[in-house]
Amino acid sequence: MDEPLLDVSGLSIDLPTRSAPVRIVDEVSFAIPAATTVGLIGESGSGKTMTANALIGLLPDGAVVQGSLRWRNEELLKATSSRRRELRGDEIAMIFQDxxxxxxxxxxxxxxxxxxxxxxxxxxxxxxxxxxxxxxxxxxxxxxxxxxxxxxxxxxxxxxxxxxxxxxxxxxxxxxxxxxx
Ligand SMILES: Nc1ncnc2c1ncn2[C@@H]1O[C@H](COP(=O)(O)OP(=O)(O)O)[C@@H](O)[C@H]1O
Ligand SMILES: [Mg+2]
Structure with a gap:
């Protein structure tokens, strides 16, 4: 079978706080095959926006991201910031809520x-x-x-x-x- 367009595996995001870091996304995995629509459903504050922010590479300063985000077989978490910028807008876009x-x-x-x-x-x-x-x-x-x-x-x-x-x-x-x- 073809590789999915996007393969998110074991994504965890920790954000620093004044005390200890908090885990806001915990071991999330999903895949999006090409030409499909996938909905991510969860209650308010469950981490949907932060998951999307990790995909476009715009997380708050100090965020620690673990796991794997493979876009067309390219590991986004290992990409340089200039490569991330190139992908953002050219291949991956976010429709902001507000x-x-x-x-x-x-x-x-x-x-x-x-x-x-x-x-x-x-x-x-x-x-x-x-x-x-x-x-x-x-x-x-x-x-x-x-x-x-x-x-x-x-x-x-x-x-x-x-x-x-x-x-x-x-x-x-x-x-x-x-x-x-
Ligand atoms: N800059 C931040 N610093 C610390 N915690 C944050 C920050 N932004 C969001 N959060 C927390 O991260 C969690 C996930 O938020 P978010 O991804 O916006 O949820 P959703 O989009 O599912 O409503 C929430 O508990 C929120 O309070
Ligand atoms: Mg949201």
Whole structure:
């Protein structure tokens, strides 16, 4: 059988506190085969966000991570920070829970969704086309007309869609938008 896209094995995370370190994730194992969706369910505070933060490599300072996180057979826990940065955004993305905290209130939606794309050296026109495509893919109606909007002009649901569009930046080429039947 093919290797899973992601293989998490015996993941434990300890965070330092003023007294002793606390274990916030304890021996978690799961695998995600390619082209599948896996839900991680647990009560509030059980460590779902910290597990995801370990995957994208953004844990609080001083966190001690043990176990194995294999992405396409590459051990993420042995990767350099520049390699982790390369994977973050190019291959692995996180849709943050609170879109207001994830969006900059002073920049337009178009600017924020296009930010990483502009840094990749694409032309302004190519970036604009791509941003419109991403917003459309995330289900934002009339995406071209929304490029100049600011986050406060969006409803909560639309802001959530904007951060979903940002996470989609790593999917290239885009799969076609599913049509409702
Ligand atoms: N910076 C931190 N320092 C210490 N403990 C933290 C920190 N951030 C989160 N925690 C604790 O880690 C545990 C897991 O949190 P989290 O992953 O956010 O849970 P979930 O996403 O499942 O609700 C919680 O008990 C939380 O209080
Ligand atoms: Mg959480």
């Amino acid at each position: 879109p207001l905290a994830a969006l900059n209130p002073t920049h337009t939606i178009g600017r924020q969704v296009g930010e990483i794309l502009r840094r990749s050296g694409q032309s302004r026109a190519a970036v604009r086309t791509r941003v419109v495509e991403l917003l459309d893919r995330a289900g934002i109606p009339e995406p071209a007309a929304k490029l100049a909007s600011y986050p406060h002009e969006f409803s909560g649901g639309m802001r959530q869609r904007a951060v979903i569009a940002m996470a989609f930046r790593c999917c290239w080429p885009m799969s076609p938008r599913p049509r409702s039947t």
